[in-house]
Amino acid sequence: PLADPDPGYTGYAELVGVIDEVVAAHPDIAARSVIGRSHEGRDLLAVKISDNVDVDEDQPEVLFVHAQHAREHLTVEMAVHLMRLLTDGYGGDPRITDLVDDREIWILPNVNPDGSEYDMAGSTWRNWRKNRQPNEGSSSPGTDLNRNWAYEWGCCGGSSGNPSSITYRGPAPESAPEVRVVADFVRGRVVGGEQQITTAIDFHTYSELILWPFGHTYDDVTNGMTREEYDTHAALGEHMAEANGYTPQQSSDLYVTDGSINDWLWGDQRIVNFTYEMYPRSAAGGGFYPPSSVIERETARNEEAVLRLLDYADCPYRIIGEEA
Numbered sequence: 001p002l003a004d005p006d007p008g009y010t011g012y013a014e015l016v017g018v019i020d021e022v023v024a025a026h027p028d029i030a031a032r033s034v035i036g037r038s039h040e041g042r043d044l045l046a047v048k049i050s051d052n053v054d055v056d057e058d059q060p061e062v063l064f065v066h067a068q069h070a071r072e073h074l075t076v077e078m079a080v081h082l083m084r085l086l087t088d089g090y091g092g093d094p095r096i097t098d099l100v101d102d103r104e105i106w107i108l109p110n111v112n113p114d115g116s117e118y119d120m121a122g123s124t125w126r127n128w129r130k131n132r133q134p135n136e137g138s139s140s141p142g143t144d145l146n147r148n149w150a151y152e153w154g155c156c157g158g159s160s161g162n163p164s165s166i167t168y169r170g171p172a173p174e175s176a177p178e179v180r181v182v183a184d185f186v187r188g189r190v191v192g193g194e195q196q197i198t199t200a201i202d203f204h205t206y207s208e209l210i211l212w213p214f215g216h217t218y219d220d221v222t223n224g225m226t227r228e229e230y231d232t233h234a235a236l237g238e239h240m241a242e243a244n245g246y247t248p249q250q251s252s253d254l255y256v257t258d259g260s261i262n263d264w265l266w267g268d269q270r271i272v273n274f275t276y277e278m279y280p281r282s283a284a285g286g287g288f289y290p291p292s293s294v295i296e297r298e299t300a301r302n303e304e305a306v307l308r309l310l311d312y313a314d315c316p317y318r319i320i321g322e323e324a
């Protein structure tokens with residue numbers, strides 16, 4: 001872009017370059033695919049990391065989603081860090097090598113490229129959150145991708161019906177092309193009637209939290225969440241939080257949300273999943289725009305936590321001592 005509020009952050013064109021570089025350097029364990037397009041026509045990319053990467057093996061799959069919210073640029077840096085960690089570490093670090101051999105890992109490095117590019121197109125940040133899709137009858141564009149998912153969409157006062165709101169849920173579930181594309185990708189991982197993805201993390205900023213479903217209700221146990229399923233999420237959330245120092249909690253403990261990816265991944269696809277709210281802990285730390293000088297430290301901070309999720313991906317219920 002002509003201007004750039006902080007060149008240390010990775011814009012869309014640069015991200016495509018990084019992906020191509022990683023895949024070219026590790027063609028046997030990394031592959032890139034286009035899973036769809038954003039409203040403005042940018043490719044929505046998936047990077048698969050696994051041995052025999054071109055073969056769909058019968059292995060547990062793990063999904064990492066980044067940048068649903070445009071201004072949360074540190075999450076794209078987290079994707080870049082994970083791509084490099086899991087490929088450069090292969091063959092050298094035995095734990096990483098085993099995880100890449102025994103899992104199929106999907107990284108979606110930026111699922112809202114239109115919003116991200118809009119936010120960094122000027123000489124100062126624009127504080128943009130949503131996608132860039134126009135809203136009929138309104139001069140305010142944008143749907144909040146994390147309120148547009150189809151499980152309990154708009155059920156519970158956890159989103160807005162006003163197009164100018166930053167939590168606008170859209171006119172219908174999956175009305176945002178970016179949500180429809182990612183939801184279709186996840187549905188496409190059902191093979192032989194079984195969802196191959198067992199666990200997932202959706203990265204956001206900020207507040208240093210690890211959140212688990214449900215967001216639409218304060219109840220721990222409810223329709224679609226048994227005590228064992230809740231305890232599995234909580235135990236795994238706490239296990240990861242021990243590694244990165246984030247605060248683990250149910251997502252509704254933060255505030256009620258509806259139509260979030262958390263609730264859909266679990267409620268509709270039974271994928272044990274978490275939202276990470278990355279650094280900083282508060283606005284004082286830079287809010288959505290910490291200086292790019294923190295990128296290396298704050299992405300590396302999540303390595304152990306992510307590897308713990310990958311460890312448990314074969315059977316998350318193992319963490320509460322169940323086979324399930």
Ligand SMILES: NS(=O)(=O)N[C@@H](CCC(=O)O)C(=O)O
Nearest residue numbers: 146204205215251257260262
């Ligand atoms: N990243 S953020 O927008 O500040 N917080 C997320 C929290 C997500 C959740 O509670 O599930 C959101 O409101 O979508």
Ligand SMILES: [Zn+2]
Nearest residue numbers: 069072204205
């Ligand atoms: Zn967010």
